[in-house]
Structures are given as structure tokens and as C-alpha cells.
Amino acid sequence: MFKGRIEKLREAMNQKGLDGVLLLGDPNRNYLSGFTGNESYSLITKNQAFFITDSRFTQQAKQQVEDYEVLEYSKSGSFVDFLSDLVQETSIKRLGFEENIITYSIYKLYKSKVNCDFIPMHGIVEKIRIIKDDEELKLIKSAAEIADKAFAHMIDYIKPGMTEIQIGLELEFYMKKLGASDLSFPSIVASGVRSSLPHGEATNKVVNRGEFLTLDFGCIYREYCSDMTRTLVIGKPSDKMVEMYSIVLEAQKLALKEYKPGVPAMEVDAVARNYISNRGYGEYFGHSLGHGVGREIHESPVIGYRNKSKLVENMVVTDEPGIYIPDFGGLRIEDLLVVTKDGGKVLSKSPKEMICIG
Incomplete structure (x- = not known):
């Protein structure tokens, strides 16, 4: 079920020329992963999917989330530094983000730390969610x-x-x-x-x-x-x-x-x-x-x-x-x-x- 939803997202990513998508909001992230918690992140690329969380939710994520590699960022410092390294490793140049979720101050922080272009998604995931399975x-x-x-x-x-x-x-x-x-x-x-x-x-x-x-x-x-x-x-x-x-x-x-x-x-x-x-x-x-x-x-x-x-x-x-x-x-x-x-x-x-x- 979640694999099919991810593939629909990847089709939309291709149409918009995105190399990856970063999800922070609970509704979109959980819709695509099966996670029921909060304060976690998903990074989905053209051929990989990462579920990124801290020690509070690592065990829960490993139990609930399939088709993702579960990563714990708190072991290596701040999330933004972890994201920066992961974006570089996966060669992401254009990263879609939820402009209705990320605040301006967080956006400025990401822009200063992460070497890629941040592209507003304009409801890509929400459009997929309109049709219920x-x-x-x-x-x-x-x-x-x-x-x-x-x-x-x-x-x-x-x-x-x-x-x-x-x-x-x-x-x-x-x-x-x-x-x-x-x-x-x-x-x-x-x-x-x-x-x-x-x-x-x-x-x-x-x-x-x-x-x-x-x-x-x-x-x-x-x-x-x-x-x-x-x-x-x-x-x-x-x-x-x-x-x-x-x-x-x-x-x-x-x-x-x-x-x-x-x-x-x-x-x-x-x-x-x-x-x-x-x-x-x-x-x-x-x-x-x-x-x-x-x-x-x-x-x-x-x-x-x-x-x-x-x-x-x-x-x-x-x-x-x-x-x-x-x-x-x-x-x-x-x-x-x-x-x-x-x-x-x-x-x-x-x-x-x-x-x-x-």
C-alpha cells in the first residue's frame, strides 16, 4: 500500500523535475510511511526512501515503517546537518518541501546549511491524498x-x-x-x-x-x-x-x-x-x-x-x-x-x- 503511494509521489516528482522530497508535516509523512508518531522526517528520492527520526521514535519507526531505511539523526548532531550530508550523498539538486509547513526561519536555516535548491511542492502529496483507497x-x-x-x-x-x-x-x-x-x-x-x-x-x-x-x-x-x-x-x-x-x-x-x-x-x-x-x-x-x-x-x-x-x-x-x-x-x-x-x-x-x- 505505502509502496504504491510512494510510486505515485515519484511520478509527480518527475513531472516537476524534483530529485527528492522532504516531508515534515504529520499528515503527508504518515500517509506515505504508515508511521503514527510525530516530530520525524521523510526524505524520498527517485530510488530511495529514508525515514529520519530521533531516539524517542526510532523503535516505533522500525516497527511501523516499511519500504524505508530508518535513520536516527540524533546520534550525529542536528537534523539540518544530518540532512545536509544525506542530500550530498544522494546527489539531490532540487529538493521539494512543504511550504505550508516549514516556517520562514527554518527555510532560511536549511538554505544556509544544505547545498541544493529548495522547491515549493504546491500540494503534490495532498493531491494524491484526495482519492482515498x-x-x-x-x-x-x-x-x-x-x-x-x-x-x-x-x-x-x-x-x-x-x-x-x-x-x-x-x-x-x-x-x-x-x-x-x-x-x-x-x-x-x-x-x-x-x-x-x-x-x-x-x-x-x-x-x-x-x-x-x-x-x-x-x-x-x-x-x-x-x-x-x-x-x-x-x-x-x-x-x-x-x-x-x-x-x-x-x-x-x-x-x-x-x-x-x-x-x-x-x-x-x-x-x-x-x-x-x-x-x-x-x-x-x-x-x-x-x-x-x-x-x-x-x-x-x-x-x-x-x-x-x-x-x-x-x-x-x-x-x-x-x-x-x-x-x-x-x-x-x-x-x-x-x-x-x-x-x-x-x-x-x-x-x-x-x-x-x-
Whole structure:
């Protein structure tokens, strides 16, 4: 599996005229190696692959990493000096680097110590990661199943009078109890007027009757993320809340039908956006309809009105329209799905119809 991923990277390297690639960021390095730790490096050339770490991770790397030569740099001094020697030994002249990971100060250090040209990669590995293989799809599905089970638990757990933080802590605890290693991102728990904040993290606000309660959450299972949003009603909804909810739900369902290979991302976004706009709420839906999910919670592609790129089979993406009215409240409904030849296969199985609690 990892050997095949490395070969795809080498094809991209050849196209860009790179002699080697240096990987520092956890998502890309671990995607290509199988390592589950951090603070380590990969140097991949046209015919060799080196996994470089220190004494804290050497044993772990030798257990997890195949198809690489595992090297420990801490025995010979600093990493940059070790890298300099290795680049010289392997005759690298043009070395690709993750310009979104390496800071300017580190870049200047490398430039002063390592005798090669440093070439920004512009997302070479990320583009490979867009298409998920069978093992990745299996792990993402497992992460989504944990989120679904957690939501079912939260429906029974949540009561009026609880705080957002109390709800968020229970959500985190329950997902970890089910096997998650961490949260995909800090859970969004926003109620009442705060539910108009698309990324409103939990506060000490008390959840009251007559309010929306938006839960946007996910977990990491064996390095892969899930992402789902459901909006509950605490108590009895007003007519306006019912109207808003029905519009978002219908927009979400209509867009879901468009997640097919070959369809431009902007056209999928337009289906939901136009539906919401035609019902008078267009100004209250400001973010993109969705995004890719994998080792990171936000990956390519963006399902947005500017993205002309086309969907491809085995992309994992979200479908999440919303309406957010300042000083009133808002809601979002989000599913995680896989693009298949037959359309979007939804991984988020939790009910989407309005649920009222208390």
C-alpha cells in the first residue's frame, strides 16, 4: 500500500523535475510511511526512501515503517546537518518541501546549511491524498460510525439547563470511550443566538427551551477524521425555526444528489445555495457547501462556488448548508459522504429530520 503511494509521489516528482522530497508535516509523512508518531522526517528520492527520526521514535519507526531505511539523526548532531550530508550523498539538486509547513526561519536555516535548491511542492502529496483507497475508506467509515453512536447518546443525554461546555465534554468523552483517539477538531456546540456562529465553540452558556442547538463534531480513528453536524431544537420550535430548518434540510438533500464523478464542485454548491437564496435566506449562507475530509479535517477539494474542478470517485467530502441569522440563531445539517460512480454514498447515518428535546 505505502509502496504504491510512494510510486505515485515519484511520478509527480518527475513531472516537476524534483530529485527528492522532504516531508515534515504529520499528515503527508504518515500517509506515505504508515508511521503514527510525530516530530520525524521523510526524505524520498527517485530510488530511495529514508525515514529520519530521533531516539524517542526510532523503535516505533522500525516497527511501523516499511519500504524505508530508518535513520536516527540524533546520534550525529542536528537534523539540518544530518540532512545536509544525506542530500550530498544522494546527489539531490532540487529538493521539494512543504511550504505550508516549514516556517520562514527554518527555510532560511536549511538554505544556509544544505547545498541544493529548495522547491515549493504546491500540494503534490495532498493531491494524491484526495482519492482515498479501500483501507482509508474503511477507517473513515469507522470514524463516522463512532460519531453516529455518539450523537444517538447525546439525544438521550442533553437536557435544558445544561451548559454548552457540559454537552461538549460529554460528546468528547463518549467518542473516546468508543475508540476515538482524539477529536477531529474542537467540537462546535452553539445554542440560541450563538447558533448563528458557524464555528461557535462551547461556552458556559446555558441551553434553554425555544433555542436551536448546533452540534458540529467528529473524531479521529486510526489517523482518519469524521465530520458531522446536526441541529437540535430545545423545547418547542417557533414557526420561523421550522421554516429555516426545512429549507436547510431540503437544500442539503438536493445537493446530495449532485455528488457524482465529473460534476464541477461549484455546480454542487450552486444547487444548495440557489435553493436557500430563492427562499429569501441567501445572505445568511456565507460559507462553502463542503470540503474534503481524510487525515485532516479540511482537505481538498473545496465544494464551493469558485471551484471549477470536478468530483472524482472515492473522494470523501461533506455536504453542509446552513442559515445563520445574527441575534436570532442558525442551523447547519452536515453529512460525510463518499463520491461513488453511482453518486454520493452517505457515511453519516444519524437522522436529519428535526429532533426536539425537552
